[in-house]
Amino acid sequence: MLSDLKAIIFDLDGTLYVSNELGREINRLAIAYIAELKGTGTAQAAALIKEMKAEISAVSGLDTTLSVACLELGGDLRELHRRFAEQIKPKAFLKRDERVVDLLKILSSRYELYLYTNNNLALSTRIMEILGVSKLFRQVFTIEDSWLPKPDRTAFIKILHEIGSEPEQCMFVGDRYDVDLRLPATEGCAVFLSSSTDELLGLLKIMNEENI
Numbered sequence: 001m002l003s004d005l006k007a008i009i010f011d012l013d014g015t016l017y018v019s020n021e022l023g024r025e026i027n028r029l030a031i032a033y034i035a036e037l038k039g040t041g042t043a044q045a046a047a048l049i050k051e052m053k054a055e056i057s058a059v060s061g062l063d064t065t066l067s068v069a070c071l072e073l074g075g076d077l078r079e080l081h082r083r084f085a086e087q088i089k090p091k092a093f094l095k096r097d098e099r100v101v102d103l104l105k106i107l108s109s110r111y112e113l114y115l116y117t118n119n120n121l122a123l124s125t126r127i128m129e130i131l132g133v134s135k136l137f138r139q140v141f142t143i144e145d146s147w148l149p150k151p152d153r154t155a156f157i158k159i160l161h162e163i164g165s166e167p168e169q170c171m172f173v174g175d176r177y178d179v180d181l182r183l184p185a186t187e188g189c190a191v192f193l194s195s196s197t198d199e200l201l202g203l204l205k206i207m208n209e210e211n212i
């Protein structure tokens with residue numbers, strides 16, 4: 001099944017690194033934004049986001065992203081990301097793991113590597129620099145490319161077109177099945193779910209076992 005593989009498309013946050021602290025910081029800023037927008041306290045804004053996520057998930061049956069919840073609450077994604085880009089200092093939360101760098105180096109010698117994230121370019125760039133993986137991707141697709149957060153079929157089709165690959169030539173790697181992988185899997189791509197660095201390192205084992 002993986003014999004046609006040409007391109008691997010990685011998610012960034014929660015996939016190439018795992019940091020609960022950075023996740024909390026992103027949530028904190030989103031809550032502060034919604035609180036400002038709605039004229040509420042932060043506890044109430046946090047509850048609004050939580051309720052909205054639950055409401056959307058109840059209808060879709062899928063995991064709901066923070067971006068979609070903020071949009072549904074009347075937020076503007078550009079403003080939310082302007083705040084993330086300006087205020088989040090990832091250096092305080094992340095450190096490089098050479099095993100991840102080595103994994104991507106090995107994979108980049110065999111496949112085209114791409115990054116596809118709901119994060120913005122400024123913050124993603126800083127994160128990739130800290131992780132030491134900036135130069136290993138042929139192209140980076142961020143929220144600014146379409147302002148359509150994952151999962152989105154229009155954005156997905158556009159990316160495959162830009163990288164010049166058919167679905168069966170692609171593998172998507174991510175930490176949230178509903179957000180990163182369900183759509184690519186439906187469209188015929190290979191997918192790999194990883195929620196820890198150890199699981200991510202297992203990707204190479206699979207590739208070696210498939211002897212591709």
Ligand SMILES: [Mg+2]
Pocket residue numbers: 011012013014015174175176
């Ligand atoms: Mg992720």
